[in-house]
């Protein structure tokens with residue numbers, strides 16, 4: 001039984017994954033992560049309160 005890396009999309013606790021497809025889109029989960037955004041993803045432009053929720057976080061000045 002092979003368990004490869006978790007797919008970037010779907011399942012990861014990152015805004016990029018959480019919003020990339022309708023199957024993982026959950027506004028109730030996402031809103032509390034972005035209501036006080038301090039970081040933005042350099043790759044996809046998503047924002048989040050915590051950098052661990054982004055794939056390439058950079059602080060919003």
Ligand SMILES: [Zn+2]
Pocket residue numbers: 015016041042043044045046054055056
């Ligand atoms: Zn991203």
